[in-house]
Amino acid sequence: MLKKERHDFIMRQINLHNRVLTSDLVQLLNVSEDTIRRDLQELVDEGHLFKVHGGALSKSYHSSFDDSTVYARDKKIVIAKKATELIKDGMVVLIGGGTTILEFTKQLPQGLSATFFTISPLVAVELAKYNNVEVVLIGGLFSKNSQVTYGGHVISQLSEIKADLCLMGTSALHPEGGLTDTDWEINQLKKAMLACSKKSAVLCISEKLNITLRLKVCPIESISYLVTELDKEHESLSNYQKKDVNIL
Known part of the structure; x- marks a missing residue:
């Protein structure tokens, strides 16, 4: 090559x-x-x-976040706008990190009144711009690679939360392989986030669909909502529809 x-x-x-x-x-x-x-x-x-x-x-x-460098940003904005439909006043929301999640925080309605727990300092900064949103940053070891907090202390704090909804990005999603990742610590973190939430939503550009990485987070059946930039009837999503995932 x-x-x-x-x-x-x-x-x-x-x-x-x-x-x-x-x-x-x-x-x-x-x-x-x-x-x-x-x-x-x-x-x-x-x-x-x-x-x-x-x-x-x-x-x-990187921590010096720059919109101009975001890959597939137009698609992520479409996803972000769809995902805001899941957020209602009074909800307790647990939210991860990543560029799609950051786009989501920028699309929330200004008058929203809700509580957000997050493992991402960058996400916390964006959420703090909303007057009626309470932001709780879960502290612990900081991953330079993933730009989120992680480790046993974070997982312990997560176990005390009862969230209405968990929103997270992903590296890979497959109808048979489920949600997967490559980082052991982040894998354990995502499992803990899902465990303390009534419902979950994965925000995912279509290029990350039908990919399986080496570490499994959860089966597809554990995900309540799949949010992509595609129309929910798109043929690429047919195998996910068969798994009874709600597609936005």
């Missing part, structure tokens, strides 16, 4: 999943670790991503 083809592949993985691991790229591209390290450094030097220990992050996932 030519270097440009490797770079294009790496950037697609970054755009879809917001982060990549060097070890995964070595296996997926069947090249040496040194080759991947050089590729990542070149992409860093060109300003396309941020290099971190063990891999790389999307520029749109």
Whole structure:
């Protein structure tokens, strides 16, 4: 595979999943670790991503959040607007992190009165702009890769919450494989979030559908709502409809 083809592949993985691991790229591209390290450094030097220990992050996932770098932002705005239909006054909402979730926070109605618990400092900052929204940031260890808090202390706090709705983004969703991820800590975090919520909604661009990663969060049946940019009758969603997932 030519270097440009490797770079294009790496950037697609970054755009879809917001982060990549060097070890995964070595296996997926069947090249040496040194080759991947050089590729990542070149992409860093060109300003396309941020290099971190063990891999790389999307520029749109960095703390200096910049709308112009968000991959598929138009699609994520469509998803965000649909997802706001699930939010009602008086609700207790548990919300994750990521670029689609950040777009969601910007689409909420100004007069909304609700309580939001979040593991994302960036999401907390956006939610704090609403006068009638109470924001609770759940503290713990901070993941530089995922830009959220995690660990046993966070999971312990989550166990004390009874949320009406949990909203989260995803790296991959499959009608048979369910919700999956690549990061063990984030995987455990998502499980804890789902466990303390009456209902759940996954916000997912269609490019992340029909993909399965190595760590399972939950089966598709555990998800109450699937929100994509597609029309709910789109043929790509037929296998999800068969699983009785409510599609927005």
